[in-house]
Amino acid sequence: MDTIKGRVWVFGDNVDTDQIIPAERLVAANLDHLNDYIFEKVRPGFAQEVRKGDILVAGRNFGCGSSREHAPLSLIEAGFSCIIAESFARIFYRNSMNIGLLLVECKVDVREGETVEVDPDNGKVVAEGKEYSFPEYPPFISELVKAGGLMNLVREGRF
Amino acid sequence: MGKTIAEKILSEKSGKDARAGQVVMADVDYVMVNDVTGPIAFREYAKLNTGTMYKDRMVLIPDHYVPAKDVASAEQAKEMREFAHEHKLPNYFEIGKSGVCHQLMVEEGFAAPGRLIVGADSHTCTYGGINAFSTGIGSTEAAAAFATGKLWFKVPETIKVVVRGKFRKYVGGKDLILRIITDIGVDGANYKAFEFHGDVQNIPVADRLAISNMAIEAGGKAGIFPCDDLTREYIKDTVRGEYTPVDADPDAEYCQVLEYDLSELEPFVSYPHLPSNGRAVKDADVTIDQAYLGSCTNGRIEDMRIGAEIVKGRKVHPNVRFLVVPASQKVYRQMIEEGLMQIFLDAGAFISGPTCGACLGGYMGILAAGERAVASTNRNFIGRMGDKASEVYLAGPAVVAASAIAGRIVTPDQLEGN
Numbered sequence A: 001m002d003t004i005k006g007r008v009w010v011f012g013d014n015v016d017t018d019q020i021i022p023a024e025r026l027v028a029a030n031l032d033h034l035n036d037y038i039f040e041k042v043r044p045g046f047a048q049e050v051r052k053g054d055i056l057v058a059g060r061n062f063g064c065g066s067s068r069e070h071a072p073l074s075l076i077e078a079g080f081s082c083i084i085a086e087s088f089a090r091i092f093y094r095n096s097m098n099i100g101l102l103l104v105e106c107k108v109d110v111r112e113g114e115t116v117e118v119d120p121d122n123g124k125v126v127a128e129g130k131e132y133s134f135p136e137y138p139p140f141i142s143e144l145v146k147a148g149g150l151m152n153l154v155r156e157g158r159f
Numbered sequence B: 001m002g003k004t005i006a007e008k009i010l011s012e013k014s015g016k017d018a019r020a021g022q023v024v025m026a027d028v029d030y031v032m033v034n035d036v037t038g039p040i041a042f043r044e045y046a047k048l049n050t051g052t053m054y055k056d057r058m059v060l061i062p063d064h065y066v067p068a069k070d071v072a073s074a075e076q077a078k079e080m081r082e083f084a085h086e087h088k089l090p091n092y093f094e095i096g097k098s099g100v101c102h103q104l105m106v107e108e109g110f111a112a113p114g115r116l117i118v119g120a121d122s123h124t125c126t127y128g129g130i131n132a133f134s135t136g137i138g139s140t141e142a143a144a145a146f147a148t149g150k151l152w153f154k155v156p157e158t159i160k161v162v163v164r165g166k167f168r169k170y171v172g173g174k175d176l177i178l179r180i181i182t183d184i185g186v187d188g189a190n191y192k193a194f195e196f197h198g199d200v201q202n203i204p205v206a207d208r209l210a211i212s213n214m215a216i217e218a219g220g221k222a223g224i225f226p227c228d229d230l231t232r233e234y235i236k237d238t239v240r241g242e243y244t245p246v247d248a249d250p251d252a253e254y255c256q257v258l259e260y261d262l263s264e265l266e267p268f269v270s271y272p273h274l275p276s277n278g279r280a281v282k283d284a285d286v287t288i289d290q291a292y293l294g295s296c297t298n299g300r301i302e303d304m305r306i307g308a309e310i311v312k313g314r315k316v317h318p319n320v321r322f323l324v325v326p327a328s329q330k331v332y333r334q335m336i337e338e339g340l341m342q343i344f345l346d347a348g349a350f351i352s353g354p355t356c357g358a359c360l361g362g363y364m365g366i367l368a369a370g371e372r373a374v375a376s377t378n379r380n381f382i383g384r385m386g387d388k389a390s391e392v393y394l395a396g397p398a399v400v401a402a403s404a405i406a407g408r409i410v411t412p413d414q415l416e417g418n
């Protein structure tokens, strides 16, 4: 995988899926523009500010709560290239890896608006001149990421 | 080294010697989707073009936005109905024969001891209450399970919860699980399973289901009870097919042990905006605008009986809207047959048919800015039940009913005349 570089948005601990995209937006008619609603209750106007390639940095337990795949989908559609968090909630982790949103489990100190660099293959993050490392993906997960998501594995009969 | 219940079920279903930490591919007994998570799964499935479909294992339950609240939700429900029709799916549950998905999965006998069940809804972990390994997944992987009948699982480590003694009156499973989540935090069990041991025979099955339901609120993948006589009795009239209960080995390995004396527990309430903000109800000083008795956590007939016992002969506080939402058509019918409807109506409660509705801030009971609700539901995140400046306090059915009468959060013992 290529190295990713992007502008950072900073969030705290326990960002739940209701914050990422509220339940009232979860109708099929919104499926092609979920990004319009990201963080609308907690950071109004956020959807308009995010640019393609941005990176979201958060604390512990990012994505806790509902199993709604709308959460990682909306973040992909908003243009995020990757989410870095100290830890991720389980279903959000599965969903993201299954649909091709790159997650990096790493505690990173960075201010909003700064640029960070992520090197997924070598497990490295560089932020404000400081280097951080994160653990290798388990073999199955890295296969999933390389295949470009779960559906490609199924299509190729590798599932 | 022996195995936990989670390791045993995943070994059985994967044909491998599954141990905590490994990733295994396992056959699922059932895969459930609802009206919110279904459409993404249907679209992903259509793109797959594999020609295979495990129809008997698929369960489709519209519950979040039905009966449709507006045109958009009507379209979404239609998408599910048409998918079920087009593929001639045997397990689609139209409103009138349906209810909140997790209640239905148990009532309709899909969930059973020893089974491996996945659902595109985070509270799928509920069926651990009857000894299943069940867990929430996403829509894309539900589509993969439609096509292949299987899914990947990381075998979880297990936290052993040992309970002793008996609940006091008006204390129940909800109080225990709120207490556990408060003790270990909302990510205290991330990627792990809970397994319950000790005097579990003192915990009624309805309470076990409420406890397992909220395993996810500590980040848990599953919350599993052993199968005993109470379990067998609870499911005997409804379970589909045979089932094989699974017990942990005596020398199974656990990553953590928690111990609780049920007789020392008191009514508990979780303050906004996390389920881990729990404290004793007797220390609460919160006036409320709404009380909500329902949901996949506490919308069973047992919860309704507790609520009715408390409100009987009393009136809902003039400043409170009391919403009573049975979790299924069957619970609704039982409430009529047992005379509970009359009691709630006499008290001045609003009673609806089964739906998720206000539990997720969907419709029918949304909170305005500044309003507070006490709810027997499972989440109190920012804006969960309405405006971002509204508040949800989580509690068990007894506290919800007592609070509806008092107009503030209280235990039944604090009500006048008790």
Ligand code: SF4
Pocket (backbone or CB within 6 Å): B063, B064, B100, B101, B102, B121, B123, B295, B296, B297, B355, B356, B357, B359, B360, B377, B378
């Ligand atoms: S009742 Fe609430 S928590 Fe349960 S499935 Fe419905 S929305 Fe989710």
